[in-house]
Each structure stands twice: as C-alpha cells, then as structure tokens.
Amino acid sequence: MPEKTFWFMVEFAWTSGHWRYKTSSECPGTLSVKDIHGNRMIHRRYEVHKTQEMLSFFLAPDGNHKAQTAKMVQAANKWADAMQTGTISRSEVKTSLISTIWRTLIYPLLALNPSKADCEKIMAPILQYCLPAMRYCCNFPRDIVFCPAKYMGVNILHLYTLQEILRIKGIIYHTTHNTGTGSFYRISLELLLIELGMDTDLSLISYERFSALATPSLVKSTWQFQYEKNVRLQHDISLPVP
Numbered sequence: 001m002p003e004k005t006f007w008f009m010v011e012f013a014w015t016s017g018h019w020r021y022k023t024s025s026e027c028p029g030t031l032s033v034k035d036i037h038g039n040r041m042i043h044r045r046y047e048v049h050k051t052q053e054m055l056s057f058f059l060a061p062d063g064n065h066k067a068q069t070a071k072m073v074q075a076a077n078k079w080a081d082a083m084q085t086g087t088i089s090r091s092e093v094k095t096s097l098i099s100t101i102w103r104t105l106i107y108p109l110l111a112l113n114p115s116k117a118d119c120e121k122i123m124a125p126i127l128q129y130c131l132p133a134m135r136y137c138c139n140f141p142r143d144i145v146f147c148p149a150k151y152m153g154v155n156i157l158h159l160y161t162l163q164e165i166l167r168i169k170g171i172i173y174h175t176t177h178n179t180g181t182g183s184f185y186r187i188s189l190e191l192l193l194i195e196l197g198m199d200t201d202l203s204l205i206s207y208e209r210f211s212a213l214a215t216p217s218l219v220k221s222t223w224q225f226q227y228e229k230n231v232r233l234q235h236d237i238s239l240p241v242p
Contacts, residue, residue: 006044006052007031008061021048021062057108063216065112072122075104080129093133097156101126109163110170113221119159130156164225167218168233188219190237199239203232 009029011022024047031043051058051067058067079101088096105122114122127145131138136145136154146161147153174182193199195214207227214220226233 005033006046008046008048008050010048010061023047057111059111063113065114065118068108068112069114069118069122072105072108073125076101076122077125079104080125083129083133088133090134093130094156097126097130102157105159106162106166109159110166112163113216113218114160114163116160119163123159127156164222167222168225168231171219171222171233185219186237188217189235190239191215192217192219192223193237193239199237201232201234202226203230 009022009024009027011027012019013022013026024045030045032040033043035041046052048061049064051060051064058065058071060067083093083096128138131140131145131154134154140154144152145154145156146158147155149155170181171185175185176182189202192202192214196205196210197213198205202223203226205223205227207224211220211224214223222233225231
C-alpha cells in the first residue's frame with residue numbers, strides 16, 4: 001500500500017577523509033508506484049536520521065535509536081505505574097518482571113545498540129518499583145542487584161549485558177549457518193578490521209587505544225563488551241596486505 005510505504009536515500013559525502021550522510025537536497029530523487037486503482041503515487045522520503053516505526057520499534061538508517069529509547073522508557077514507566085496500583089507478593093514481583101515488561105524490552109535489543117547508560121535509563125523506573133516491592137532498599141548496590149542468585153545476588157538481568165550476550169550468540173549462530181544476517185555480520189566485521197588495519201581477534205585488540213579508528217556499529221559495540229568483560233570471540237577472516 002503506497003500510503004504505508006516510505007524510503008530513505010543513503011549516500012555519503014567525504015571531506016578530508018571524513019564522511020557524513022548526504023541530505024535529500026544534496027541527492028534529490030523520488031520513488032513512485034501504482035496503487036490498486038492504477039494511479040501513480042509518490043512514496044514519502046525521509047532523511048537518514050529520521051526514525052520510523054518498523055516491526056513495532058523505531059529505526060533510522062544512521063543507527064540512532066533516540067525514539068526507541070524514549071518508547072522503552074515510556075513502557076517501563078507505564079508498567080511500574082500499573083504495578084504500584086496493586087499489591088502482590090515478593091516472589092510474584094520477580095515473576096511479573098520477567099514475564100511481562102522484560103519481554104517487551106528484550107524484543108528490539110538485537111536491532112538496536114543502546115549504551116549502558118541508555119539501558120540504565122530504561123531500567124530506572126522498573127528498579128524503583130521492583131526493589132522496594134521485593135523488600136530491598138531502592139538504592140541497594142547495583143552490583144548485587146544484577147548478580148546471579150548462585151552468588152547471593154538479586155538476579156535481575158542488566159539490559160546492556162543481556163543485549164551483548166544475545167548479540168554474541170546471534171553472531172555465532174548466523175555466521176555458522178551462513179544466513180543473510182550472518183553475511184551482514186561478516187561484512188561489518190571486515191569493515192571494522194579494515195578501519196583498524198589489523199585482522200587479529202577483536203578481544204586481543206585494545207578497545208581503549210584503537211576504538212577511535214572505527215565507525216560506530218553493532219560489531220564495534222560487541223568488541224567493546226568483549227574487551228571489558230575479557231570474552232574472546234574468534235573469527236576466520238583474513239585480510240590480505242596491500
């Protein structure tokens with residue numbers, strides 16, 4: 001349906017070795033299609049930084065997720081407000097957390113790249129309700145809140161940690177099975193290694209020293225997580241020396 005269709009033009013401009021996205025005025029163009037009555041309709045075009053809702057969450061070609069983060073914060077606040085109107089047991093609070101709002105927040109994570117600070121902003125209203133309802137102080141040390149139960153923690157999963165674990169599992173699965181998503185992961189990793197000028201395992205490359213050389217991406221975020229958590233993810237990509 002033409003009225004539900006939109007498109008983006010992704011084109012780059014280079015200045016002194018640095019790139020940026022071109023605006024629609026710099027690369028004009030239109031797309032059109034016939035509707036069910038045979039009338040030709042012009043599709044809406046958006047700038048690459050303009051987020052649009054797709055599959056129930058907001059994305060933009062330039063990778064910004066401000067609108068989706070705001071939507072997730074709104075969902076977290078709505079859930080916490082609804083829970084505060086009733087009274088449930090301590091154990092039921094944890095069950096409700098895992099089975100309802102956490103599922104909502106986890107769904108878009110693999111397509112996004114929120115920072116640790118963004119994730120904590122999303123989790124804040126949930127923890128403000130859950131911790132007192134579970135008989136903990138709302139300022140209870142977060143290291144213990146996110147610690148597994150077998151180490152005497154509260155066992156609430158941190159969204160940032162969960163996001164990166166899911167992404168590592170996704171990279172392993174999709175590249176092993178040569179899916180379309182796996183091809184995108186490999187291409188993104190190859191581009192990252194080209195920018196860095198080395199093809200060794202990312203976990204062996206200092207993120208602190210070399211991250212400024214690489215363009216922000218999902219794979220770069222995974223590299224940061226690997227480096228900080230001392231996780232090693234091997235690859236078989238070999239880049240020939242020019």
